[in-house]
Amino acid sequence: MTKYFIVTLLLLFGVTNKAQAQFGFSHEIGGIMGPVAFQSDYGERNDISTNAGNTGFGIGLIHYLNFSYKAECNCYTPETYFNDHFKLRSELSYNKTNLQHFGEWVADKKTSLTARQLRAMQGSTAVTNIGMQLEFFPFSIRDFTANIGSWAPFVSLGGQFSFFKPTAESSLGPGLGQLPTVTPIKYIDAFDVKGGTTWSVVSSVGTRYKLTELSDLMVDLRFQYYFSNWVDGLSPDPKVYLENRANDWNVWLNFGYIYYLN
Secondary structure, rough: HHHHHHHHHHHHHHHHHHHHHHHHHHHEEEEEEEEEEEEEOOOOOHHHHHHOOEEEEEEEEEEEOOEEEEEHHHHHHHHHHHHHHEEEEEEEEEEEEEEEEEOOOHOOOOOHHHHHHHHHEEEEEEEEEEHHHHHHHHOOOHHHHOOOOEEEEEEEEEEEEEEEEEEEEEEEOOOOOOOOOOOOOOHOOOOOOOOOEEEEEEEEEEEEEEOOOOOEEEEEEEEEEEEOOOOOEOOOOOOOOHOOOOOOOOEEEEEEEEEEEE
């Protein structure tokens, strides 16, 4: 997995530096962190306790291509709608979430074997993402850059390649995924913690705040949908268990700091 990171980062570095040499972009770098709510096959669908309980934390490094400014001449680029309203964001991020079952079917009043098996299950998933998003700013990027204390709302859409590694165990003992004495019937032969890779689509809405001439604060709310149902290590048959038919996804509230490289 480290080999893939290095190759991808070198490619991104080469592309952005070649682009700067040819077209005169400027660069911004920063960091993000914040809570993650992970939606998976753990917990009852559309249940508040599941949404609140299966939460984790994420961190990331971000890089922007700023099309409105040329670092080599310390000047603005020729004004076009694209230059003044779009930025390209590259990102390397990591998030981890502890998972367990919540909701009606694991309530203390439930005494069936399945309820006891569900209550005994717990797991986690750690996900590393690398990818890009195109951010759209409805108001002028030039005006925002020139005014300390101003705000710049944005929306974004992009894709990421994700490396995931889930874990799972049961307090009833070993054999989770195989033994019916430990495993709820829906998770028999629907259990895999080897980990893997998948693509994901990312969309967010947020805003920047101009803190100083060369720095911004940022907050954004992100939705990330994985093209896999194995990110949490569980994947019951979607034709039988309709409540588990959706792939895994998460919502991440990011707080960030961005610095402009001159």
